[in-house]
Amino acid sequence: MLSDRPPLRIGSRTSPMAMSMARAVADTITSVIPDLKIEHVGIRTTGDQWMGDLSKLGGKGAFLKQVERALVMGAVDVAVHAMKDVPGDVPLAEGTAFAAYLPRTDVRDVLVVREGSKYRTLEEMPPGTRIGTSAVRRKAQLLRHRPDLHVDRIRGNADARIARLDERGEYEALVLNASGLGHVGLAHRATEVLPTEVMCPPVGAGVVGAQVRTADTGVCELLRLVDDPVTRIHVTAERTMLHGLRGHCNSPIAGHASTTRDGQLSLMGMVFTREGGRFAYSHEWDSVDRPAELGAYVAADLLRKGARGIIDGIPH
Structure with missing residues (x-):
């Protein structure tokens, strides 16, 4: 009887967005096995407590380490992560793997203007306008598209960043992820969706x-019931490319895989300097049953086009 078993413990960061993701995993599991008991375990990470440059904590891994450690030590049965925060240059803990990916949500970035702003789109912003973003990838692409803007990095949870935007007036707008805003109930604040041609995710x-x-074969089999096969193909292509590039946390690397209308697997990859002045x-394209091969090919192509020099030229 499922009612006699201990609850499945799902661990995640304690940020509102991370807890929302953990609930999404729990809801997906219970949609398949309604009687399964689930317990949420919030884990406050070093990355959540540190408001400085992430590179000083070892990069995006600062969001991963404590949650992963709780999994390895047996404090939780499932560790939930935003895959964009899982570094490509650090291996997963030995004896662990990603058993499931939920169906992919919106990958696009959006513009969020401060309350009372007379601007609604990026193109309306005059030269010198201050834009805030948390990602070197976004900064590089913003400056590549609009080198006349003043782009600064801003840390914190999405809701805290938007509150700072409205209250302090330091920035005219922020660039944030569309699906992330949806996780914290702030999708209505987006005033413009940036196409992937302008802002590759x-x-x-x-x-x-x-x-x-x-x-934990039982847990593995349970999670495989909710694994989305299309998302797994896309993530495999992207992360194979990322591993091949061996970028660090300050490397502005973008990559997006999708399935075309005629059933081909498409992978776009980009590597930038921090100000966006140089890029590869x-x-x-390849068949959908060859995601790792496509990822490796795109990584090699980027390296042939100078990606290694760009990445090595950016301080860790």
Whole structure:
């Protein structure tokens, strides 16, 4: 009887967005097995407490380490991560794997203007306008598209960043992820959706991953019931590319895989300097049963086009 079993413990960061992702995993599981008991375990990470430059904490791994450690130590059965925050240059803890990816949500970035702003779109912003963003990838692409803007990095949860935008008046607008805003109930604040041609998303954008201990075969099989196969194909292509580039947390790397209307697997990859002045670009296609091969090919193509020099030229 499921009622006699201990609850499945799902661990995540304590930010509103991370807890929303954990609930999404729980809801997806209970939609398949309604009687399964689930317990949420919030884990406050170093990355959540640190408001400085993430590179000083070892990059995006600062959001991963404590949650992953709780999984390895047996404090939780499933660790939930935003795949865009899972670094490409740090291996997963030994004996763990991603058993499930939820269906991908909106990968696009959006513009959020401060309350009372007379502007609604990026093109309306005059030269010198101050824009805030948390990602070097966004900063590089913003400056590539609009080198006349003043772009600064701003840390914190999405809701805290928007509150700061409205209250302090330091910035005219922020660039944030569309699906992330939806997770915290702030989708209505977006005034413009930026096309992927202007703002190529990060690897793993819009994807929630569920990490498990591979020795827990029962949990692995349970999670495989809710794994989205299309998302897995896309994430495999993107993350293979990311591993091949060996970028660090300050590397502005963008990558997006999708399935075309005629059933081909498409992968676009980009590597930028921090100000967007130099970049390498590759866009290739392959069959949907060859995501790792496509990811490796795009990484090699980017390296041939100078990506290694761009990445190595950016301080860690």
